[in-house]
Amino acid sequence: MSAKSCNHHHCYHGNCDRKKLFRRIVFGVLIFIILGLLAIFIIWLVLRPSKPSFYLQDASIAQFNFTAGTNLLTAIMQVTVSTRNPNDRIGIYYDKLDAFAVYKDQQITTSTELPTGYQGHNDVVVWSPYLYGVAVPVTPYLSVALDQDIAAGLLLVDINVEGQLRWKVGTWTSGYYHISVTCPAFVGIDHGSGSNGDAPSFHFQHAAWCAVDV
Incomplete structure (x- = not known):
């Protein structure tokens, strides 16, 4: 070779x-x-891991009415929502959370960003954001529905929280998960007891657990 x-x-x-x-x-x-x-x-x-629990503690409505002759709704309120991490060994990172109000399946306030951060084992976090919706365009039937609710003396407004979270186990952190929360706010209506003499006033009926989807 x-x-x-x-x-x-x-x-x-x-x-x-x-x-x-x-x-x-x-x-x-x-x-x-x-x-x-x-x-x-x-x-x-x-x-x-168990999903966090949310609880609507209070909802104070300062204004909730239509502009005369239009389909523009103004809603101003402050809500108090608490959340608890029920896990003994798993922490939760809230990376983005927005709260807003919904009436008859229509969003009636702009989204208010909630403080984010880490929630430890069995920790409780409380938020009290203001929700604003000034002259928000809505469908015409909402005006009729609101008149009916005022006549009945009871208003149901959903307080929604949407965002993203991550689970933390030891040094490992999961990817992002979408979280959707719906809190029913039952509000009583007192006729003709408002500050202007004829506008209704609103009072929160009772605290309620929220539906949580992760």
């Missing part, structure tokens, strides 16, 4: 050795990733 053939044969085996080494490295990395994901999945199944 010539020297040229020997050199070619030697280089061929060198390439094979490098390919085998590369395959082993890739295989080892894949095994490491799979084992890591499996460990996280097992921990997740064992801990089974």
Whole structure:
């Protein structure tokens, strides 16, 4: 065999050795990733995080009326909402939260951003945001529905919270999860007892648990 053939044969085996080494490295990395994901999945199944609970403590309505002859609704209110993390070993990061009011399936206030941050095990956080909706365009039937509710003496306004959260287990933090909260605010109406002598006034009926979807 010539020297040229020997050199070619030697280089061929060198390439094979490098390919085998590369395959082993890739295989080892894949095994490491799979084992890591499996460990996280097992921990997740064992801990089974429970979604946070939300509670509407108060809703104070300063104004809730239509502009005469228009389909423009003005609603001004302050609400107090608390949330509790029921997990013993799992923390919660709230990355984005917006609160707004809904009446008859229509949003009637702009979104108010709530403070975000970390909620530890079994911790309780309380927010008391103001919700504003000045001359908000709504469908015509809402005016009729509001007149009916005022006549009945009871108003139902949903306080919604939408945002994103992450779970924290030890040093591991999950990806983002969407959270949607709906709190029913039952508000009583007193006719003709407003500050101007004929406008109705509103009083919060009772605190209520909220529906939470994560």
